[in-house]
Amino acid sequence: MRLNKIEKIAEAVLFASGEPVSAARLAQVLECDIPVAYSVLDRVRDHYEEQDGAVEILVLNDCYQMVTRELYAPHIRAALEIKRNQPLSQAALEVLAIIAYNQPVTKSFVEQVRGVDSGSVVNTLVERGLVEENGRLELPGKPVAYITTSNFLRCFGLQSLEQLPTLPSENDGEDAGENEIEGQVSFDEQTGSDRMAMAAQLK
Known part of the structure; x- marks a missing residue:
């Protein structure tokens, strides 16, 4: 062609x-x-x-x-002396999963789901280009809304959010505590060579 x-x-x-x-x-x-x-x-x-x-x-x-192509990532990394980024923490993975499945969301929503302060974790995800601000929601105080980025899709080998793994049904998560999320993601931010393997439970 x-x-x-x-x-x-x-x-x-x-x-x-x-x-x-x-x-x-x-x-x-x-x-x-x-x-x-x-x-x-x-x-x-x-x-x-x-x-x-x-x-x-x-x-x-x-x-x-x-x-x-990801096949050549090791050679590119060696030639350009690129170091692998530090992997995301478990807290960051949980926050990323919450945003990915519920976007657009506010920091307060993320904190309500996790039960702990998550502002700094959201900021870290923004710095790493996985999450970005997306205007403000029509709620009291007009809080900032956050969504995932194109870089998020690239890193996890997705073409669109529709390709996110399906969440378990409510019956599957009967033993999960209220406002809980459990997630595990394999991640390579530099090359996007690893694929998302996310299992999440929300209730």
């Missing part, structure tokens, strides 16, 4: 951005309709799949991102 001029423009935008690019944004660049932009991006993605090279195009919700 050879890319036409418009597809090469999309390829250049993805390469130069380094961040997820939405179909809506590309549609503005190409001066075309959003469905057309999706079609162009999908063709670019198929092109890289066909080439089976060191680069691939990931789909993250309605965004596309050009990345190196």
Whole structure:
């Protein structure tokens, strides 16, 4: 498959951005309709799949991102002397699970579920690019709402939030305490090579 001029423009935008690019944004660049932009991006993605090279195009919700394949992560890390980030703490994993399954949520909601102060943990997740602010909720005091990011999807090998593991039913969690969450996640923030293995119980 050879890319036409418009597809090469999309390829250049993805390469130069380094961040997820939405179909809506590309549609503005190409001066075309959003469905057309999706079609162009999908063709670019198929092109890289066909080439089976060191680069691939990931789909993250309605965004596309050009990345190196995880197979080459150790070599890239060695060449650039990149150190693995410290793994997330159990508290961070619990907070991340709560936000992922209930977003948008406030810090107070997270603290209500966990039963302990969680403000600093939420801030840590924001610093690591896994969670971000998403406006304010129409509640007393208009608290800040938090949602997961495209980086969260990339790190856990998900294309969208619909691919999150299904939560156990209430019957499965009869023995869980009120406002409890138990989670376990395998995580590699640098390369996204590990996949989410999350088991959570909310009641």
